[in-house]
Amino acid sequence: MEYEPVIGLEVHAQMLTYSKIFCGCSTTFGEGPNSQTCPVCQGMPGVLPVLNKKVVEFAMKMSLATSCRINPECVFARKNYFYPDLPKGYQISQYALPLAEFGYVDIELNGGNKRIGITRIHMEEDAGKLVHDEHNPSSYVDLNRTGVPLIEIVSEPDIRSAEEAAAYLRRIHEILVYLEVCDGNMEQGSFRCDANVSLRPRGAEAFGIRAELKNMNSFRNVQRALEYEIKRQQYVLEGGGEVVQETRLWDDTQGVTHSMRGKEEAHDYRYFPDPDLVPIQVSDAWIDEIRRTLPELPLEKRERFLREYGIPAYDAGVLTASRALADYYEAVVKLSGKPKAASNWVMGDILRFLNEDRRDIRDCPISAESLAEMIVLIEDGTISGKIAKEVSEEMYRSGKPPRVVIEEKGLVQITDEGALEKTIETVMAANPAQLEQFRSGKDKVFGFFVGQVMKATQGKANPQLVNDLLKKMLPGT
Amino acid sequence: MKITKDEVAHVAHLARLEFDVEETEKFTSQLNDILLYMEKLNEADTTGMEPMTHAIAQKNAFREDAVLPSLPIREALSNAPDPKGEFFRVPKVIE
Ligand SMILES: [Zn+2]
Numbered sequence: 001m002e003y004e005p006v007i008g009l010e011v012h013a014q015m016l017t018y019s020k021i022f023c024g025c026s027t028t029f030g031e032g033p034n035s036q037t038c039p040v041c042q043g044m045p046g047v048l049p050v051l052n053k054k055v056v057e058f059a060m061k062m063s064l065a066t067s068c069r070i071n072p073e074c075v076f077a078r079k080n081y082f083y084p085d086l087p088k089g090y091q092i093s094q095y096a097l098p099l100a101e102f103g104y105v106d107i108e109l110n111g112g113n114k115r116i117g118i119t120r121i122h123m124e125e126d127a128g129k130l131v132h133d134e135h136n137p138s139s140y141v142d143l144n145r146t147g148v149p150l151i152e153i154v155s156e157p158d159i160r161s162a163e164e165a166a167a168y169l170r171r172i173h174e175i176l177v178y179l180e181v182c183d184g185n186m187e188q189g190s191f192r193c194d195a196n197v198s199l200r201p202r203g204a205e206a207f208g209i210r211a212e213l214k215n216m217n218s219f220r221n222v223q224r225a226l227e228y229e230i231k232r233q234q235y236v237l238e239g240g241g242e243v244v245q246e247t248r249l250w251d252d253t254q255g256v257t258h259s260m261r262g263k264e265e266a267h268d269y270r271y272f273p274d275p276d277l278v279p280i281q282v283s284d285a286w287i288d289e290i291r292r293t294l295p296e297l298p299l300e301k302r303e304r305f306l307r308e309y310g311i312p313a314y315d316a317g318v319l320t321a322s323r324a325l326a327d328y329y330e331a332v333v334k335l336s337g338k339p340k341a342a343s344n345w346v347m348g349d350i351l352r353f354l355n356e357d358r359r360d361i362r363d364c365p366i367s368a369e370s371l372a373e374m375i376v377l378i379e380d381g382t383i384s385g386k387i388a389k390e391v392s393e394e395m396y397r398s399g400k401p402p403r404v405v406i407e408e409k410g411l412v413q414i415t416d417e418g419a420l421e422k423t424i425e426t427v428m429a430a431n432p433a434q435l436e437q438f439r440s441g442k443d444k445v446f447g448f449f450v451g452q453v454m455k456a457t458q459g460k461a462n463p464q465l466v467n468d469l470l471k472k473m474l475p476g477t
Numbered sequence: 478m479k480i481t482k483d484e485v486a487h488v489a490h491l492a493r494l495e496f497d498v499e500e501t502e503k504f505t506s507q508l509n510d511i512l513l514y515m516e517k518l519n520e521a522d523t524t525g526m527e528p529m530t531h532a533i534a535q536k537n538a539f540r541e542d543a544v545l546p547s548l549p550i551r552e553a554l555s556n557a558p559d560p561k562g563e564f565f566r567v568p569k570v571i572e
Pocket residue numbers: 020023024025036037038039040041042147
């Protein structure tokens with residue numbers, strides 16, 4: 001029987017605030033253990049959590065950017081369970097009345113676009129971090145992360161393959177980072193993903209029994225884990241067995257998922273509204289205010305780049321991968337008036353330089369002004385495209401503008417006909433054998449002469465002019 | 478009966494409470510009385526009423542996103558029965 005995977009994803013994204021969601025403790029990553037806690041986030045009796053307004057605003061931005069409907073009123077709820085990383089014995093989250101619902105994003109696949117529904121987006125606090133002792137039966141608790149603001153983005157079970165899941169995640173990640181509400185750092189846990197996976201016979205309506213996958217900390221691992229889990233469930237079903245509803249952990253080194261037994265009975269969270277936190281009312285005026293702050297989103301930008309600059313879809317995709325890169329490219333286009341040349345240079349040399357040094361475009365030593373100036377210098381014939389490669393390398397190394405580099409290295413293109421004619425005469429005189437070959441009909445030798453002239457001018461001769469002059473001079477008369 | 482002994486035992490387990498047989502019976506009967514009393518609320522006509530989640534009418538109590546000093550580590554750990562270095566120490570939990 002042919003099976004069809006049904007996948008839903010839950011993304012946890014850390015909101016990029018300075019302070020925690022319900023107290024003033026810092027959210028800075030990597031500080032000493034337990035150095036960023038207070039009575040509120042430690043869950044001492046008698047304290048009162050107060051909601052960080054920025055968290056609501058950031059969550060609203062993401063909701064609007066994914067076409068969700070923001071509920072006019074939402075509340076926080078307590079999710080009750082015991083775990084040493086949760087000092088209060090409950091996590092403050094949202095349950096029956098989340099911030100936003102009924103959204104979607106469009107993902108690009110080889111076979112065209114697909115719309116993935118978003119069930120809900122809600123706000124919650126993160127838990128602490130556990131470090132397990134390798135040698136002793138102890139675990140160590142760091143509560144710095146406790147109370148760090150998160151949003152959870154829950155997708156509809158619209159995803160049908162590991163590949164679609166990866167495309168969806170990339171889209172959500174890209175939007176969050178574009179909005180500047182999340183730094184998107186997966187290694188530090190600012191962007192995490194769990195997946196619900198089940199199989200059903202192709203064409204069937206009803207869903208199969210699902211497993212929940214956790215512990216996948218990169219896009220690649222999400223895809224690998226889903227591919228593995230789909231195969232595993234298929235194997236179970238084809239063998240006449242039943243998939244067990246359970247949580248499974250992805251094991252990156254072994255490339256398999258393991259059952260996480262024993263925690264199932266704990267899934268009785270007894271949610272109830274948190275009496276410490278009053279309801280949040282979101283007016284239309286507030287929504288409009290937030291909507292006005294939304295930047296152009298990646299997909300919109302991509303489409304505009306195709307339309308306005310006439311560059312290939314692939315280029316538009318690369319250039320809009322981050323807001324900073326897109327801004328850089330657009331600045332170069334604006335200053336040079338050459339969208340295609342700008343795209344070639346940014347996609348080629350600039351990104352290659354930056355990738356080699358693992359540098360961000362914001363730290364690029366070649367400013368948009370300098371790159372644009374260089375493109376203009378190529379266009380007006382001051383330097384050849386070949387020399388420009390040398391110039392750009394020096395610009396990247398020194399941060400100097402192109403005119404300075406060209407002057408210092410004496411790289412201005414030779415366009416003086418008289419001077420070039422003299423060089424060609426010298427070259428012809430120095431290579432009588434090749435000249436003889438050419439004149440007896442061996443056209444291929446033409447390239448040899450071009451090379452010799454370029455060599456004699458250290459690559460500075462205008463190639464078109466060299467071609468024209470050689471055509472005139474080589475045949476003799 | 479509004480609640481069974483099994484349900485009381487289940488809730489006790491979720492709350493990490495241990496009851497002996499007598500206690501379980503006592504609490505089952507007490508909880509039953511409380512739930513029966515709550516039944517009275519069902520007699521009120523709530524047609525057209527929005528369910529309320531809070532007893533006060535206030536909404537939107539916010540703070541600005543500003544960092545305040547946290548506790549010094551020694552104070553942060555001062556209630557811990559068995560700290561180690563800068564950490565709380567707990568019996569090993571394996572996921
Ligand atoms: Zn705190």
